[in-house]
Amino acid sequence: MDANITKRNELLAQKVIKGLESRNMTAYYAKDKEEALAKALELIPKGSKVTMGGCQSAVEIGLVAAVKGPDYKFIDRHAGDPREALLAGYDADWFLSSANAMTEDGVLVNIDGSSNRVSMIAQGPKHVLFIIGMNKVCDDVDGALKRARNVAAPINSQRFGLNTPCCKTGSCMDCKSPDNICCQVLITRFSKHPGRIHVILVNDNLGF
Numbered sequence: 516m517d518a519n520i521t522k523r524n525e526l527l528a529q530k531v532i533k534g535l536e537s538r539n540m541t542a543y544y545a546k547d548k549e550e551a552l553a554k555a556l557e558l559i560p561k562g563s564k565v566t567m568g569g570c571q572s573a574v575e576i577g578l579v580a581a582v583k584g585p586d587y588k589f590i591d592r593h594a595g596d597p598r599e600a601l602l603a604g605y606d607a608d609w610f611l612s613s614a615n616a617m618t619e620d621g622v623l624v625n626i627d628g629s630s631n632r633v634s635m636i637a638q639g640p641k642h643v644l645f646i647i648g649m650n651k652v653c654d655d656v657d658g659a660l661k662r663a664r665n666v667a668a669p670i671n672s673q674r675f676g677l678n679t680p681c682c683k684t685g686s687c688m689d690c691k692s693p694d695n696i697c698c699q700v701l702i703t704r705f706s707k708h709p710g711r712i713h714v715i716l717v718n719d720n721l722g723f
């Protein structure tokens with residue numbers, strides 16, 4: 516990545532980390548994907564039960580492949596009975612997620628269709644680990660909500676072939692389509708549980 520972008524990201528990351536820590540979350544900065552993966556594996560003890568929602572950022576740094584390996588107990592939400600997989604996920608040691616967007620002062624914004632992801636961020640798994648590229652950082656909550664619904668949602672709608680207005684137009688029409696992926700909007704502005712939410716900010720563009 517360009518040195519100027521890296522420097523700008525580092526300065527912004529300092530501000531974001533301060534914001535996250537003021538909200539009782541633990542934050543780290545990784546200069547690249549490799550450092551992000553190493554930090555994540557340092558945080559998650561071997562033998563942990565790990566699950567995830569849709570988390571392209573964790574895929575892109577190699578974390579999903581690692582936790583599916585023999586050192587971890589990976590709970591696959593697509594395997595077996597969906598209800599049992601959901602309940603097993605709530606009992607996981609670690610839940611992997613990205614954010615659809617976040618603010619410079621550490622507020623996390625996530626939208627969800629089936630809502631397993633936002634519900635597990637809010638409660639359930641003992642720890643939540645967010646992998647977030649600097650491309651997700653927005654000025655404020657309004658900007659983060661706009662990003663979630665006008666950048667993340669259209670891309671995800673297209674990836675999954677959903678019948679939503681944003682899939683066709685690339686911007687949010689505040690729809691009530693049965694396929695809509697904004698059924699729940701979660702704004703995480705503080706963690707009540709010390710040590711539960713960890714965020715690795717990565718000096719790269721990750722996810723959507």
Ligand code: SF4
Pocket residue numbers: 663664665668669672679680681682686687688689690691692694695696697
């Ligand atoms: S409300 Fe509908 S149109 Fe708007 S982002 Fe969500 S799915 Fe797309």
